[in-house]
Amino acid sequence: MKYFRNILIALIFTSTSLFVDGLAVAKAKSETKEALALEQDEVGLKVKGLVCSFCAQGIRKNVSKLTFVDTKKPQKGVMVDEKNGYFVVSLKSGKSPVWKDLFAAVVNAGYDVTEGQSLSGGKIVIHLPGAKK
Amino acid sequence: MNKAMNRFLRLVVFGSILAALSVRAHQPIMDMAPRWSGGWGLQIRQVWSGSDDYLDGSTELSNPDGLERYVRQTWIEGVYTFDRSTRVTFKMPYVDKSRTILSRGTPARQQSNGWGDLVLAAPLKKYSNFDGYTHNFSFTPQVRMPTGSTGDDYALSDGSWDFGLSLSYSGEGYLFDSFPNLHFYHLYDLFYWENRKGVGGFQEGDELGLDVNAGMKLYHDNDSLTGAFLMWDVTARRQEVGDARTGAYEGKSLQTGPVLVWYKDSIMIRGEWKRSVYESLCGLGIARGNAFELGMGISF
Secondary structure (H helix, E strand, C coil): CHHHHHHHHHHHHHHHHHHHHHHHHHHHHCCCCCCCCCCCCEEEEEEECCCCCCCCHHHHHHHCCCCCECCCCHHHHEEEECCCCEEEEEECCCCCCCHHHHHHHHHHCCCEEEEEEEEECCEEEEECCCCCC | CHHHHHHHHHHHHHHHHHHHCCCCCCCCCCCCCCCCCCEEEEEEEEEEEEECCEEECCEEECCCCCCEEEEEEEEEEEEEEEECCEEEEEEEEEEEEEEEEEECCEEEEEEEEEECCEEEECCEEEEEEECCEEEEEEEEEEEEECCCCCCCCCCCCCCCCEEEEEEEEEEEECCCCCCCCCCEEEEEEEEEEECCCCHHHCCCCCEEEEEEEEEEEEEEECCCCEEEEEEEEEEEEEECCCCCCCCCCCEEEEEEEEEEEEEECCEEEEEEEEEEEEEEECCEEECCCEEEEEEEEEEC
16 A cells, blocks of 8 residues: 555656646747748748647648638648747738638637748748737 | 355455456546547547456465456547537447356356446646647546446446546646757546446445556657657556445556557557556455557547
8 A cells, every 4th residue: 555655646746846847948948039931922820839749730720721821732731840839831822811810720729829920021020919910 | 164155255255346347448538639629539449458366455366266357348439629628528338348256166257248338528628838838737527327238247337327527637848958859748637436326236436546648759750740659657546345235345556558659640549558566455356457458549
């Protein structure tokens, strides 16, 4: 009985330590900012929590339904980079993205948007969720 | 007289333990997916378990009569996600089990198979997303309906409505600065089943359990959308004493072993082997033993 109980206590202690330690690291990571590598007909979104490649299919599923997404491109026009927490959307020729719909698609997929990025005149333009355009 | 009484007690205790020890997956399926609104998934999972280790408490005794118990369960499971905080799940087992018990002093083999008890659950999740990490806390009320047959000597169900609660935490991502490429996954699930009185007063003891999964992603290929996780599982169970009709039973067990998960796009395959490392019964009985699981799920 003691053996059994001690193992449980050790597991709970270890998991709590890992969780607290990991959360601190995760919060620190959220402060980093960087521009995504985009082509002219692409937009990118940085997404909090986008680390699970299996469940990230929800993002591909929701975003590829949007009318301005070029689903003929590889991976239905939604390239997910789960290692770096962002995805890139290929746009149909001559189409502009509807940022409100993009942000909503990410939230419906179970994630939270940090920011969107697009190219204008060779410069990165930042789009924030909730910001009025 | 003493010998006959001893055998009778062994039969009663042993039979009760076998009925109560059927391995049950407690937690609704698919913690990882689907987390998107309107997503749903199906999973089929096969569980083999059993043992011929004859225990008195935690001490193994000789087993000249060849007493044993083996159970094979095929779980059909489904999940629907309203939004990331609310899901509903069902789980239905097809059970094929056999045992050898002492009947009037001689070993007798019994076997039964059929659909077992349907489990419905409503996982309520609170997600938090960070850069490089995501986690969720879950509160899951569950109900087990008496859909299985209570008819045979080795019944598939005790015919009762049972109620369960589960509290869990899971998280995954890049947690450690020292290992920036280590994709870590961990799940902790504490649950309790209140097993109520069923047909003929038959009642299994209430069950308390803790499941822990911790591990890492082995690889992920972004072009083919394939990848794999390697984890370690710890499964702890404590089942309380049932009522007089089912015989006194109390058992604690600890199983542990590796878990391998492979996925491609929306398909996930999971294999798991659990080795029994500690077991203590209140009295005589067959150990819960080792278990092997193999499952495949798909989400839409």
